[in-house]
Amino acid sequence: MPSLELVLLAALLLVGGGAEATQEHVLFSVIQISSFANQSWAQHQGSGWLGDMQSHGWDSELGTIIFLHSWSKGNFSDEEMIDLELLFRVYFIGFTRETQEYAGQMHFGYPIEVQVRAGCELHPNDTVESFLQAAYGGSHFLSFRDMSWVPAPKGDSRAQSVCDLLNQYEGIRETVHKLLTHTCPRFALGLFDAAKVDYERQVKPEAWLATGPRPAPGRLLLVCHVSGFHPKPVWVMWMRGEQEQQGTQQGDILPHADGTWYLRVTLDVAAREVAGLSCRVRHSSLGNQDIVLHWEQHLSVYLILLAVTVPLMLLVALVLWFKKRCSYQDIP
Numbered sequence: 001m002p003s004l005e006l007v008l009l010a011a012l013l014l015v016g017g018g019a020e021a022t023q024e025h026v027l028f029s030v031i032q033i034s035s036f037a038n039q040s041w042a043q044h045q046g047s048g049w050l051g052d053m054q055s056h057g058w059d060s061e062l063g064t065i066i067f068l069h070s071w072s073k074g075n076f077s078d079e080e081m082i083d084l085e086l087l088f089r090v091y092f093i094g095f096t097r098e099t100q101e102y103a104g105q106m107h108f109g110y111p112i113e114v115q116v117r118a119g120c121e122l123h124p125n126d127t128v129e130s131f132l133q134a135a136y137g138g139s140h141f142l143s144f145r146d147m148s149w150v151p152a153p154k155g156d157s158r159a160q161s162v163c164d165l166l167n168q169y170e171g172i173r174e175t176v177h178k179l180l181t182h183t184c185p186r187f188a189l190g191l192f193d194a195a196k197v198d199y200e201r202q203v204k205p206e207a208w209l210a211t212g213p214r215p216a217p218g219r220l221l222l223v224c225h226v227s228g229f230h231p232k233p234v235w236v237m238w239m240r241g242e243q244e245q246q247g248t249q250q251g252d253i254l255p256h257a258d259g260t261w262y263l264r265v266t267l268d269v270a271a272r273e274v275a276g277l278s279c280r281v282r283h284s285s286l287g288n289q290d291i292v293l294h295w296e297q298h299l300s301v302y303l304i305l306l307a308v309t310v311p312l313m314l315l316v317a318l319v320l321w322f323k324k325r326c327s328y329q330d331i332p
């Protein structure tokens with residue numbers, strides 16, 4: 001018989017193994033969108049994201065971080081957050097000044113649109129990938145890799161000039177490198193732990209059917225609305241029995257203000273072929289119980305409405321007819 005110690009040891013090993021197996025994929029990123037209308041007008045938007053869930057905003061008037069959730073500080077102390085806030089504040093001031101100063105010299109015509117996405121991705125195999133990419137006018141312009149600024153492969157000579165300029169500042173390169181490879185993964189892990197309740201929350205979708213604008217005479221646009229689900233991954237398909245309908249068109253998955261998601265899935269179909277069609281929704285919150293909405297059932301609501309309204313209209317017509325007859329008789 002195994003000793004108690006051995007059993008405990010085995011239990012401990014199992015626990016250890018389990019924890020490793022459930023280690024997850026964590027992605028934290030910050031996004032900057034800056035617009036320069038002219039020499040004297042600039043506007044910045046900043047945000048922080050844990051996967052596809054927004055965790056932070058940026059108040060550009062006050063130069064402060066907006067913490068959108070109770071867990072948005074992760075496990076960082078207030079002091080550490082204040083340091084980061086100061087760093088971003090100085091960055092935005094410097095970024096505005098340098099852009100306005102060099103725009104003319106480097107032949108960037110107003111308006112200037114700059115987008116920056118930076119962050120880190122932690123893989124279950126314990127590797128960390130950090131990234132920083134900047135776009136100018138909507139196209140990839142430059143990246144930060146291995147301690148230096150690199151122009152985009154398809155960038156023009158201005159991208160090279162900007163990188164040459166930026167690469168002269170060793171202090172900035174070191175700070176950016178440290179933020180991406182050291183601060184970011186540490187913050188992302190703490191944030192992921194703190195956000196777990198919200199991040200992993202399962203909210204069931206509601207689904208309903210409707211018709212969209214008539215695509216052509218004799219055809220119908222069937223619309224399946226799926227709303228209020230979390231997390232984001234979802235599978236929605238128009239079906240005939242077990243047959244997936246190839247013409248199914250899926251829209252973008254759009255966010256609701258409460259952090260849940262919405263999706264619209266349509267099918268353009270001949271009006272006489274609607275019988276037997278259904279919309280099928282698969283989502284982690286539903287387990288194996290897919291939502292299946294049949295078009296006939298939906299249709300029957302209209303039939304009931306029709307069954308109520310037609311006799312009602314007849315009644316009204318009858319009353320009006322009687323009234324008219326009476327008033328004719330009143331005429332002497």
Ligand SMILES: *[C@@H]1O[C@H](CO)[C@@H](O)[C@H](O)[C@H]1NC(C)=O
Binds near residue numbers: 038039
């Ligand atoms: C700069 O752009 C802003 C916003 O479009 C505008 O209100 C302002 O008048 C412009 N200033 C100059 C000097 O052109």
Ligand SMILES: *[C@@H]1O[C@H](CO)[C@@H](O)[C@H](O)[C@H]1NC(C)=O
Binds near residue numbers: 123124125
């Ligand atoms: C770790 O996983 C990522 C993503 O799955 C992969 O790109 C990377 O090559 C892996 N690294 C190692 C060292 O296995």
Ligand SMILES: *[C@@H]1O[C@H](CO)[C@@H](O)[C@H](O)[C@H]1NC(C)=O
Binds near residue numbers: 186
């Ligand atoms: C926060 O959590 C991360 C990951 O668990 C850890 O590496 C870090 O030391 C923790 N504390 C601080 C202040 O970052």
